[in-house]
Amino acid sequence: MTRWPRAAAPAWPVHAATFLVTVTAATAYGISGPHLRPVIFSLVTLVPVATFAGALGVGHLADRRPWLIAAGGLVLLAVSMAFWSDWVSAHHFGRAEGRAADFGIAAAHLLFLAGAGGVLRKHGANDFAGLLDAALFGVCMAGPVWAWLLAPRLTPAATPLGEMLVLADVAVLSAVLGCLVRIGRRVSRARGPIAYLLLCIAATLGAHVTGVLTASHGSAVPSAVLLMIAYLTIAGAALHPAAPMITNPDRPGREVTGKPPLLWMGAALCANPLIAAIQAVRGDQGAGVLLPVGSMLAVPLVLLRLRQMSLLRSEAEQTLAHHAHHDELTGLHNRRHVVAEIDRALADLERGVIDEVTVLLLDLDGFKPVNDRYGHQAGDAVLRTVAARLAEAAAPGDVVGRIGGDEFLVLRRGRAGGDLASRVAGLVGTSIEVGDASVRVGVSAGIASVLRGAGIDRDALIGRADAAMYAQKAAHRKRDREPVLGVG
Structure with a gap:
């Protein structure tokens, strides 16, 4: 599908066109x-509608639904501006009158x-905490x-409902501005269209302020003029050659984490009530609006x-618990876990x-x-493959672990027999x-079993299996049966 403009096209024509149209529109508005x-x-107001329609029609904007x-x-x-055509020119904008136009806008x-949030969601997938902090900062800045x-x-024409609409609009826009600044610092390919946003x-x-x-x-x-700049920069974002990159993060890697800002969150929760209290004491206008609106936006x-921090802590605890019992390279149980399982099995x-x-x-x-x-990377790949094959050969109730280097152990609560050793040797080989x-490795295996009442502890059981394993390894060497390294 044809892209418009091409993704590899320079961005300066878009910048020049946006600047010229903005200057022309502002001048025409001022002298009219x-x-x-x-x-x-x-x-x-129709310019961004037309540019979005064209960009979506030719497939320039990926991920169509949020766009x-x-x-x-x-x-x-655009419809609101056409229906309430005097909303800006007659200076109703900024009066907080609570008119139907205010609701529509x-x-x-x-x-x-x-x-826009749906378009940028992938950029925030690995920085959810940072975006929440940026949004919270924006909401809190809107308070003062x-x-x-x-x-x-x-x-005097302002009404409580109109004040709430203006305050909510300013707070939401401030929150979005903070999120865009946060995202803009972490992207490169989509920096141009994000700058337009x-x-x-x-x-x-x-x-709003003016x-x-x-x-x-x-x-x-x-x-x-400022509102027209806003409309035309939206159009510039859609026309920018890098607009398709907005939905594709530069670095979709590991999640960005940091120290939980508990002090900052506490200050955020106290900011609006404190400002509202100062307003109430001083008898300032709008004292009753900030607290409900600010709280409705800041508290969620x-x-x-807090929920995100709780999830991160839970994930960290699960990760620590996993690493405490599993080998990091192969994913099998580690020596500590295997030893503990042998002790449990002997107690049973x-x-x-x-x-x-x-x-x-x-x-x-x-x-x-x-x-x-x-090299060691190839060796690690071999160990991971062997680990997967051992897990495949083991029965569902077996405990399979890596106890060090290239040594592995399988614990079975019952009799294994020779079929397990032969199956393991066949898979590993x-x-x-x-x-x-293409390489091949072999395996030397030693089996030891203990019946109830034998009085053998864990060290003795492992020692028997170890002796049997080294006896087989010696036999392999004596017969010159060590696997040959082959190259495919």
């Missing part, structure tokens, strides 16, 4: 009369931001901005962060729970030449692919 300004503004949701938000914005913002910059300058959010926040500051007396042109983020034997305990001790023949010729080479 009150009847023409709504038309210019409405036409600007379609974001485009739906843009369509709702807030819903459009949420829809677009939901789509609202309390000491915006709320005192609201006009950053400009869009920053311009929208700036429009709209409130100039609501009593001042021109609505600055707010309108803190709870998500003495209590009459089982009738016999068998230990099969194995040592690889011809393993050292593999290490010497192909099959060729193993190591890069471009």
Whole structure:
């Protein structure tokens, strides 16, 4: 499918076009009369809708569903601007009047931001904690901005519902801005379109601030220009050659973790109540709005962060528990676990729970030449393959472990017989692919069993199996049956 523009195309034409269209639109809006300004503004709102439709139509934007949701938000914005054409030009923007237009714009913002969040979800998959912290920081920063910059300058036309909508919009936009900054620091290929999204959010926040500051007396042109910049930078993000990379992280590797910011989360929870208390004491306007809105946004983020920390701790505990009982290289049980299982089996034997305990001790023949010729990575690959084959040969109730180097042990709560040793030797002796080479190793096995009442402890049982294994290894050497290293 044809890409538009091509992914390998330079980005400067997009930058130049965005700049020129923005300057033209801002100039035309500034010099036009009150009847023409709504038309210019409405036409600007259609630009990102058209660019998104074109980019989606030719397949330039990958992962279509979240982009379609974001485009739906843009369509709702354009429809709202067409229906309430005087919302910006007549200076209703920033008055917090709680009109139907305020609901429509807030819903459009949420829809677009939901789509943008879906587009960026892969970038945040390995940094969920960092994104939560960035969002929480944005929400908390919105508190003092609202309390000491915006709320005192609201006009008498402001209503509690309108104030809540403006505050929620500012807080959500601040949270998204923090997340975009966090993501932008960790990406390279998608940095261009993400920068456009950053400009869009920053311009929208700036429009909110200027709209409130100039609501009593001042021109609505600055707010309108900032909003037009926001619309046109959205279009620039869709047109940018690197836009397809937004949905593809540069480094989808290990999760980014760090020290849990408990002090920061505590401060975040206390910030809005403290500001609201100061407002109430001083009798500031909007004292009753910050606490409910700020809490509704901050508390869920803190709870998500605590849940994420709890999950990380649980995963860490499971990992530690796994490493305490398993060999890191092969995934088999380690020596400590195997020894403990032998002790348990012998205790069950003495209590009459089982009738016999068998230990099969194995040592690889011809393993050292593999290490010497192909290196330790090849040796590790051989050990992992042998471990998988041993696990395949063992019965469901057997305990299979690596007890050191190229030595393995199989514990069976019952009689093993010679079939286990012969099956293991057959599986292990099959060729193993190591890069471009094919190698073979053999195995020397020693079996020892103990019946109830024999009075043999774990060391004696392992010693018997060890003696039998070395006897077989000596016989192999004497007959010159050591496996030959073959190259495929």
